[in-house]
Amino acid sequence: MLVYKFGGASVRSAEGIKNIVKIVSGIKEDLFIVVSAMGKTTNALEDVQAAFMKADREGALSKLSEVETYHKQIIKELFADEANGNTAFKSVFDELKSLIETGLGDDYDRWYDQIVSYGEIISTMIVGAYLTECGLCNKWLDMRKLLITDSNFREANVNVFESEKRFKEVVRFDDCKIYIGQGFIGSNIQGRPTTLGREGSDYSAAVVGNILDAESVTIWKDVPGVLNADPRIFEKTVHIPELTYLDAVELAYSGAQVIHPKTIKPLENKQIPLYVRPFNTPTEAGSVIKSEIAKPIGVPVLILKKNQVLFTLRPLDFSFILEESLSWIFMVVEKYRLKVSLIQSSAVSISICVNNSRYLQRAFDELSTDYRVSYNKDLELLTIRGTNPEIIKETTTGREILVQQRTRRIARFVMREKTIK
Numbered sequence: 001m002l003v004y005k006f007g008g009a010s011v012r013s014a015e016g017i018k019n020i021v022k023i024v025s026g027i028k029e030d031l032f033i034v035v036s037a038m039g040k041t042t043n044a045l046e047d048v049q050a051a052f053m054k055a056d057r058e059g060a061l062s063k064l065s066e067v068e069t070y071h072k073q074i075i076k077e078l079f080a081d082e083a084n085g086n087t088a089f090k091s092v093f094d095e096l097k098s099l100i101e102t103g104l105g106d107d108y109d110r111w112y113d114q115i116v117s118y119g120e121i122i123s124t125m126i127v128g129a130y131l132t133e134c135g136l137c138n139k140w141l142d143m144r145k146l147l148i149t150d151s152n153f154r155e156a157n158v159n160v161f162e163s164e165k166r167f168k169e170v171v172r173f174d175d176c177k178i179y180i181g182q183g184f185i186g187s188n189i190q191g192r193p194t195t196l197g198r199e200g201s202d203y204s205a206a207v208v209g210n211i212l213d214a215e216s217v218t219i220w221k222d223v224p225g226v227l228n229a230d231p232r233i234f235e236k237t238v239h240i241p242e243l244t245y246l247d248a249v250e251l252a253y254s255g256a257q258v259i260h261p262k263t264i265k266p267l268e269n270k271q272i273p274l275y276v277r278p279f280n281t282p283t284e285a286g287s288v289i290k291s292e293i294a295k296p297i298g299v300p301v302l303i304l305k306k307n308q309v310l311f312t313l314r315p316l317d318f319s320f321i322l323e324e325s326l327s328w329i330f331m332v333v334e335k336y337r338l339k340v341s342l343i344q345s346s347a348v349s350i351s352i353c354v355n356n357s358r359y360l361q362r363a364f365d366e367l368s369t370d371y372r373v374s375y376n377k378d379l380e381l382l383t384i385r386g387t388n389p390e391i392i393k394e395t396t397t398g399r400e401i402l403v404q405q406r407t408r409r410i411a412r413f414v415m416r417e418k419t420i421k
């Protein structure tokens with residue numbers, strides 16, 4: 001069996017959904033489709049939740065009605081008889097509305113997952129109904145009942161053992177050859193909805209592939225495959241046809257947005273190849289990620305991670321940074337779920353580069369009991385893999401560099417934000 005994942009950009013319009021039908025209708029194998037929320041729906045639902053948490057129910061409902069209008073327009077363009085698209089859609093939308101009208105909104109992260117997870121519920125319902133309309137038998141699954149996670153709301157980790165038991169009970173491919181489920185969402189063992197972290201649908205697809213022993217997992221994207229740099233940021237990009245799992249992990253961890261960092265492990269564990277293929281030109285091969293490749297990546301790979309914050313800690317009592325102080329610092333980092341991109345230390349200070357986050361100030365407050373905390377915001381981290389002096393010159397000349405780290409193979413620069421061209 002195969003797993004196909006379609007991201008938000010692929011399902012952002014009626015045209016995109018029609019293209020999914022084209023792509024899947026020729027498939028002979030059993031197929032599990034994982035779908036993200038349509039277009040920018042997750043961002044929009046984040047706004048709905050933010051208003052809801054401030055007890056601004058009016059504001060939340062008005063933002064929600066924009067989400068509704070957007071989906072209704074797609075339904076209108078897609079279905080010959082709108083009622084076919086609207087039936088299921090209306091009932092879930094009413095459910096979400098009544099949550100906003102009556103919910104308590106006590107715990108931020110838990111309510112985030114409760115509300116934001118509807119984006120994928122709605123998108124899969126529409127895609128499933130449209131596949132049916134096109135004569136493609138498919139079975140819609142609620143991943144909140146199948147993909148079991150821990151209770152780390154907004155960044156939940158999948159419990160593969162529990163999930164596998166549930167998947168094996170329902171996913172048999174005996175009634176239909178196509179099953180469709182949501183990316184990004186699951187639930188904890190008590191049945192409370194959870195999400196796997198922004199852009200987490202890739203991770204969902206990988207877990208499904210692992211559990212169902214897929215022949216391969218394919219992520220359909222709006223790029224020609226894996227490139228050596230983000231074409232929106234760097235000129236002269238080169239297509240990379242083959243990568244190892246290790247290459248992919250390094251790229252994703254450094255901030256390459258082509259795949260979510262958690263995607264590789266479930267696939268590597270079962271040696272399942274991952275294809276990244278162009279949604280708009282589906283006959284092209286794209287890229288493949290697997291354990292053995294014919295020849296290593298021959299070009300430098302550039303990855304730019306934006307919205308970074310670099311903070312430096314100096315002990316108030318002028319003591320050295322020793323193991324025990326390090327372990328406390330990282331306990332605080334973990335407690336506030338900061339995502340570390342780079343670390344540099346000296347005898348009396350440590351600098352840590354992290355993704356900007358809403359918990360940063362709280363972490364700083366806690367650390368400031370023992371350290372003088374200074375920080376810079378609006379930074380970017382450039383990672384060059386397969387580095388050489390020319391490429392460093394090309395990308396960093398004229399830039400203010402706050403920290404740099406180099407090995408023979410990899411060079412990393414923390415710089416003030418500016419788009420490189």
Ligand code: ASP
Pocket residue numbers: 007008036037042043119183184197198199200201202
């Ligand atoms: N819809 C979610 C997001 O936008 C998950 C995903 O797209 O992978 O983050």
Ligand code: MG
Pocket residue numbers: 007008009036037039042199
């Ligand atoms: Mg998305």
